[in-house]
Amino acid sequence: MNIEFLEALKDLEKEKGIAVDVLLDAIEAALLSAYKRNFGSLQNARVHIERETGDFKVYTQRSVMEFVEDPRLEIDLDEAKKINPNYQVGDIVETEVTPRNFGRIAAQTAKQVVVQRIREAERNIVFEEFVNREGEIVTGTVQRFEQKNVLIELGKTEAILMPSEQMPGEDYRHGERIKVYIVEVRKTTKGPQIMVSRTHPGLLKRLFELEVPELQEGVVELKAIAREAGARSKIAVYSRDENVDPVGACVGPKGMRVQNIVNELNGEKVDIIKWNPDPSKFVASSLSPAKVMAVEVWDEEKIARVIVPDYQLSLAIGKEGQNARLAAKLTSWKIDIKSESQMQEIYSEECGEVYDSLDE
Structure with a gap:
């Protein structure tokens, strides 16, 4: 490693936003692992990269002790003082042990670390870009299919459209551009995982x-x-x-x-x-396109009884109850729909019960 290598790291800092010191710290840690792996050292060691020249050196570290038990990790006080008279018990003595043929390993290791950190930085950039866009609409291109999942290309990354988030009866063709709603952005070891939807109510809102x-x-x-x-x-x-x-x-x-x-x-x-802030009027409107004659509400229970003309009953309920179901979801009220003739029967029965009780 040399000055040109340091200049390259500085260019990366400007382009990718990865601090040079962060890269050098990571390279030092990787070089230490490579040193121990290739040279079988059980000693405490440290790798240092000179920030001005790019030169690197490997140092062993031994603690100064009065009585040495493991010479690989410890050094006698008298011996330490021969190196430097100022050493005291508990100090750390460093000795350079840079192997002669360590340069090739160092260059290869540094390259791997830099490539890995670039990938991580790019993933973090993508994650930060999309994590702040949860709840928004993005336009992407149908890229490929994995089992039943649809992979949507969003520039530098892909989003996953799971089967549960796909609209019934909707076909997705390769190269087709579609709008999707970002439901969740997860951080994983393989990069950001962006979950999108075509069925979420938020898509309609956006x-x-x-x-x-x-x-x-x-x-x-x-x-x-x-x-x-x-x-x-x-x-x-x-x-x-x-x-x-x-x-x-x-x-x-x-x-x-x-x-x-x-x-x-x-x-x-x-x-x-x-x-409408008036629940009866809001419930009546929610059953559109059906026409409503009257609405009775029970506020505490949030129950509404809706009366419609006989010919409007099926329209108010909708196919397989869909219109009534959506109206209930929209208003957050439980809606009981009755036709005019059904209500007349109910009123007749109630009146009959009243008369019976009077007779008694």
């Missing part, structure tokens, strides 16, 4: 924020999301400005904003509902 300027500006607020990925979603929005229609802002001119999101999600239907 897509709306990209399309709707009023959401970015904070004029419109997205209050709640309920999503069944690939099929249907509902979002509740609220405007801080009375002059801004939150639903209209999210739909966009001629429906273009919401249509762009639907296209990105391969046809997933999205219902946009105006949030």
